[in-house]
Amino acid sequence: MTTPTADSADRPTMTPLTALTCPLDAQPLVRDGQSWCCADGHRFDIARQGHVNLLPVQRKRSLDPGDSKAMVSARQRLFALGGYQPLASALADCVLALMDQEAPLAVLDAGCGEGFYLRQLACAAGEQNLSLTAAGLDISKHAVLAAAKQSRDAAWLVGTNAALPLEDACVDIVICAFGFPVWQEFARVLKPGGHVVLLEAGADHLLALRRILYRELKPARGDAGLSAAEAAGFTISGEVGHLHAGLSLTSNEQIRDLLTMTPHLYRAERDGLARAEAMTALEVELHAELRVFSLEGVQDKS
Template sequence: MPAKLKCPVCSQLLQPTDSGAACTSNHQFDRARQGYLNLLPSHKMRSKHPGDDKQMIQARNRFLDSGHYEPVINALVDATRTATDNINQPVILDAGCGEGYYTARLHDAFPQAAVCGFDISKPAIQACCRRSQSVQWLVASVNDIPIPDNQVDTIISVFSRCDWQEFGRVLKPGGNVLVLAPGEHHLYALRQVIYEEVRPYPVDKLVSQLPEHFELVENGSVKGTMNLNSSELILDLLAMTPHYWHVKPSQKQQLSELTSLACGIDMKLYTIAYQPSES
């Protein structure tokens, strides 16, 4: 059963219709032919085409489907299993789901769950629909999650921005947020090729600034080494990272001339519990 949705215009509950969804105020949202609902009103978009573009999404698809991040999804599945233990039909929300690799794998691992993924990028959600027709896909913003209050058991945030106010609104008391973030030396070998000086990523900044009612309960790591054996795969990895936006043509050329790269995975996996005070 899909997760409940709320109208992004008036916040009333959305009900399914033959063509999509509508609220009692007659705000209507047609389901795209690919299968998703667009719940990001144009007046709430900061640009005409927000989020990752089609080229970045294609690169992410190719790289993730190569299997090099298999240890990452395995760790995420294990953490989700722990977080949803003793919940018969958990609601799992992937906030900023990108092209849907992690979301679809979570759906496969938890067939009894209502799994919903959303992203601000329309090309990303279109790619999600090609990946799986079994997941509930939405175009939406983490700043205004189109889910009613207190509906979600677990939120997944993979290298995405956390809006703690919205997370607290949609989570059930006792729910969890699972955050994947870069560790100090994540993709160090890749960064060594393109930068003269490689600075460690700041670690644990996110959990040191948690707002009231959110508490860190598990601080885990995902580490490993990827042996990338083609320039195409190396460039696809670059396109998955923020470095893609900052590299100079000469730096990209250096990467394109590599035919192999041993590159380390170093990620932090935080489990953060939501425990609101009793009124």
């Protein structure tokens, strides 16, 4: 497969997923001009950039949940350096290997951020003349706005994984890259036999940066979080894939971007942040774990 570049999503390679539901009453939404409407009259306007906000105020934990505008901008600049491309390519290869070559694939990117991984998947599918029907959802309005500005080919939704505004059994694959999986919701929106492709930080992810920021490093989480997947009816398919890539930061501004795009800016000790922000170059390792979970049989959607 030809490796797509970070800015290669400049042609239509996916179509928007339309199986949307009202976040207030879970009824199906129907497109009405520049709005999505349900039978009870709830109306959600489509923004000028093409995305729609399906996150009601009662589901917000703060006035401006999720990644800030600064975090989104920093992540875009870091992705443009190309270091994360091997992770995106491996994720795309994994998803395409699960595809039925005869039918379009319905994909949800749950926690899509500014759309980097979904766009790379769409480009990879297009190179194989495969079709995607896609939605990208994130709780950050800034991230979804950035995604919509870069591609109008997917349904870009402001929403939460805790209550996905999608119909039952409407997607074939959920991808969740460095996000927060909600397994019961993933099981609800997946078709029987569907899959979750999970990309998570590995034990050595950003290790050089973390050694600068912290006096003591926390141990890796291990597999403790996987019990929720099993409880929701998922089984792990195959072995865990360990992905490794390098990221060369050659300026103080790039190091600051890396800090800004991660939670470390808010978690690290003050002296650790001072050490990192005084640096002008840094080599860091990107380490991710790639897992595939399969949903077998017909699930109880009640």
